[in-house]
Amino acid sequence: SKVGVIGVPIHMGQPRPGTEHGPEAMREGGLISKLEGLGLDVEDQGDLFLEKHDEDIHDHPAKNVKNVGSASSQIADSVYNTIKSGRTCLALGGDHSMAIGSIYGHSLAEPDHVVIWVDAHADINTPLTSSSGNMHGMPLSFLVKEVQPYLPDIPHFDNIKPCLSAKNIAYIGLRDVDPGERYIIEKLGIHSFSMTEVDKFGIKDCVEKALHAVDPEGNKPIHLSFDIDALDPSLAPSTGTPVPGGLSIREGNYIAEELAATGRLTCVDLAEVNPKLGNDRDNETTVRSAITIIQHCFGNRRQG
Ligand SMILES: N[C@@]1(C(=O)O)CN(C[C@@H]2CCCCN2)C[C@@H]1CCC[B-](O)(O)O
Ligand SMILES: [Mn+2]
Numbered sequence: 001s002k003v004g005v006i007g008v009p010i011h012m013g014q015p016r017p018g019t020e021h022g023p024e025a026m027r028e029g030g031l032i033s034k035l036e037g038l039g040l041d042v043e044d045q046g047d048l049f050l051e052k053h054d055e056d057i058h059d060h061p062a063k064n065v066k067n068v069g070s071a072s073s074q075i076a077d078s079v080y081n082t083i084k085s086g087r088t089c090l091a092l093g094g095d096h097s098m099a100i101g102s103i104y105g106h107s108l109a110e111p112d113h114v115v116i117w118v119d120a121h122a123d124i125n126t127p128l129t130s131s132s133g134n135m136h137g138m139p140l141s142f143l144v145k146e147v148q149p150y151l152p153d154i155p156h157f158d159n160i161k162p163c164l165s166a167k168n169i170a171y172i173g174l175r176d177v178d179p180g181e182r183y184i185i186e187k188l189g190i191h192s193f194s195m196t197e198v199d200k201f202g203i204k205d206c207v208e209k210a211l212h213a214v215d216p217e218g219n220k221p222i223h224l225s226f227d228i229d230a231l232d233p234s235l236a237p238s239t240g241t242p243v244p245g246g247l248s249i250r251e252g253n254y255i256a257e258e259l260a261a262t263g264r265l266t267c268v269d270l271a272e273v274n275p276k277l278g279n280d281r282d283n284e285t286t287v288r289s290a291i292t293i294i295q296h297c298f299g300n301r302r303q304g
């Protein structure tokens, strides 16, 4: 099958420089040749050239809205075109604000797609519930229709429309959720399989329940937004907001294999790899974990 790889060198959604080097770190780790080794037709589109803007609004609760808004439009265009060309899209981050554009672009091509969000964090703060103002903690609030009444005006996001229903999202791996996010998740009834559920039910049941919850007929295109910090920090130390007690590589691989097995995985984000954090060994470990997850999203199976 055909894959289109897009590098998304974005860092403005969070304060720690380095996520803009995530795409190149994954390429240097051999990602493209490993995907080709799976027999895939891989088109590496290189990195997006994200326009740089001087921020013109300084009192907005979300930081860098102009740059993140502009990048989101570019990302959406690129993801849309990739999927419309008949390729499964692989978007390499870059911080998780990349998902605003990748999910919106996916929804333009496949309006009824569902989202599996694998992350230590819920990333559904509004600018008003966020304690940090970092937009990598907000992407879903921009995209979920039911959250819109609670959002303040967001300048520079006119091109991005809410495109998801709460019922079409499921979380796996949560273990660091802010009070405002918990309120939103409970109020909207967003399906959530935190690390508690992973421990209680095991990863098999969590994946099965998550997929059934968002796509009971098993016929919808799937968007996997995978934040590398969903994995245990021992597996992904080079990331901006690590949280102990994360997914094992076995659990990460299992999620990827099961989504791949549906044959409906249409867009994959791999976010929050920051090669400037930690030492070379941390860097290598993180990149290797990211590539392993991606390989299992695209057909690599531990059973052979
Ligand atoms: N919810 C957060 C936000 O800043 O909005 C706050 N959190 C850090 C904070 C540290 C102190 C204890 C509570 N948590 C990071 C998260 C965003 C993660 C973005 B992702 O893309 O890495 O998932
Ligand atoms: Mn996270």
Ligand SMILES: [Mn+2]
Binding pocket: 096, 119, 121, 123, 136, 227, 271, 272
């Ligand atoms: Mn995230």
Ligand SMILES: [Mn+2]
Binding pocket: 014, 136, 229, 239, 240, 241, 272
């Ligand atoms: Mn992060």
